Amino acid sequence: MYPPLAPAGQLAEVPIGDVRTEAGAIIPNVTVAYQRWGRYRVNEDGTNNVLLVEHALTGDSNAADWWGDLIGAGKALDTDHWCVICTNVLGGCKGTTGPSSVAPDGQPWGSRFPAISVRDQVSTEKQFLDALGITRVAAVIGGSMGGARTLEWAYMYPGVVGAACVIAVSARASAWQIGIQGAQIRAITGDHNWAGGDYYGGPAPVTGLSTARRIAHLTYRGEQEIDERFGTAPQRGENPLGPYRDPAQRFAVESYLDYQAAKLVERFDAGSYVVLTEALNRHDIGRDRGGLNRALADISVPVQVAGVDTDILYPYHQQEHLSRNLGNLIGMAKIVSPIGHDAFLAETRQMDRIVRAFVQFLDPEAVDSKGVIEYYI
């Protein structure tokens, strides 16, 4: 007997047993927390109506919130038709086991939590589906780190995944990404409150996490969009041009980044940030699989790719590379936006069209296809 699915929209936890990482560490008694929307239905041929949505680095299972314009009754991911499932990622801090979780000895994992890869995140999610008795999914869809997981799903479990929509990500981490993400990790581990990763119970390395977020946010947003919004304007009531430097007298963009940093510090664990950023650094679809393009060519699952023309973090040429080399490309969409990487969250109108085109491929009856245009490949 499998446990019943979580009530619509509510967070539920599923014990999935031990996870063995790609690099050989064991994480015992892992729990995966998730949310679900829409009724689960299995067809006579064994297929079902599950859409597995993958969240980004500091995202969470509440996909109906951060993708609220795309998920819901009558929306592109129509919960009257589909059963949308979104888990919290392994290594995170939203209910699924991560460095801030309590280990079997009753103490937080902290520095004892192993380094994980995107593949580990995906194999953990597979164990989660197994624990629920879900043997197939109609599709996996995700952007950024969620896109990396979606791509790994398509490679690792072709018998499970009906199709995949991979957004704003690359086939592997680029050196520039490893560099900027590594600098963020160093900013956190260089905070004197880091305590080697075992700061739980003491003061958290919020200064380091704030620095990391400021940097990260500027890779999530387009250079021209940020400038259009803030330029060199001072924050209201402050004067950043005074005779002495004063962190309380800021440019508007500095205030904006302070706000982004403060919000993240409140809602996210620094240890999880390090673990998940490290996982992104290890993202490489080609590792031990004959190389990048061989691995992409071996993906038989139909994949739709989308990218943002102004993405600083995952530049569009990386999605072009995916589209040239994937074994079964069903479409390639360019999101045109000054917003940069975050456009996959913010450009609702374009994302709606891209996701509807993808869902129409899954099931031509399941989506209002008015206005859906097939993409050139």
Add this chain to the structure above:
Amino acid sequence: MYPPLAPAGQLAEVPIGDVRTEAGAIIPNVTVAYQRWGRYRVNEDGTNNVLLVEHALTGDSNAADWWGDLIGAGKALDTDHWCVICTNVLGGCKGTTGPSSVAPDGQPWGSRFPAISVRDQVSTEKQFLDALGITRVAAVIGGSMGGARTLEWAYMYPGVVGAACVIAVSARASAWQIGIQGAQIRAITGDHNWAGGDYYGGPAPVTGLSTARRIAHLTYRGEQEIDERFGTAPQRGENPLGPYRDPAQRFAVESYLDYQAAKLVERFDAGSYVVLTEALNRHDIGRDRGGLNRALADISVPVQVAGVDTDILYPYHQQEHLSRNLGNLIGMAKIVSPIGHDAFLAETRQMDRIVRAFVQFLDPEAVDSKGVIEYYI
């Protein structure tokens, strides 16, 4: 009587009296350190053969070193013909007064050193030329922060500057630049060794400065160039994919950034890094001058502009903006390179052609013009 010029290539210090900053602070008894190459000659009409070269953020007066392919006998900036002068910038740590210098009370300036603007750097350099009795310069030339200073020279002292060559910079700081530069400042000031800027005599905030440099370097280098060099390769003899995260087991790009950070920490003062980065944040040719394009239009000095097509820090559209709005544009050159911002230092062949074209404009007899092509404007 004016002091004699420094012996060729040797660092010399010139006391220039008090500097009053744009924001109203006074820095008493400022010293400017500089180097010179080539004999100084004044023509009968009062013009002379001085080329004032402006260094970048962590550069220094040793221009014949960092621009060694461009400066010297027979080179584009031919020291057989021109007298090349390069000062160390106000706020730096290479001999010109900055936060690590000793204030009149015998203690380091530290937190008492005021915030300065690019304009203050330029007015200080003007006082330096006055102190040497040099009333004109044939041209000013510089890239990055040196380009910002060159642009301000052209606006502030049209009667002094014969022409200007402005490379890889913008008319003002963009919000993205302020953001990423502000994050670097926060990384340094968040280091618990920062001590409010008064760490001199104690341990320096090297962790924060290292973080700042890692970030900065990734804005100086093109994303594709970094990836071509390092990709996901491990540092030789290290394994960044082990079961636990270990800062001693690195990707090659992390080792490269560690090296860049360690080199900077050795040669540069964190207080100066903060002061100069803050000056870049305040860069705005239009402030109190009727706005950006009004100020650019008011520049009567002939200006040549150059930019790099892959520049992350000062994207090429910013140099296009300069070229559209400058009052007296003499040329616009695009450096085509995967290297990004640093191409103005690294792409020797292209820079040689750009600088020769500029020098030919200054004096058609003074340069081997073979192969020099006039630029489209």
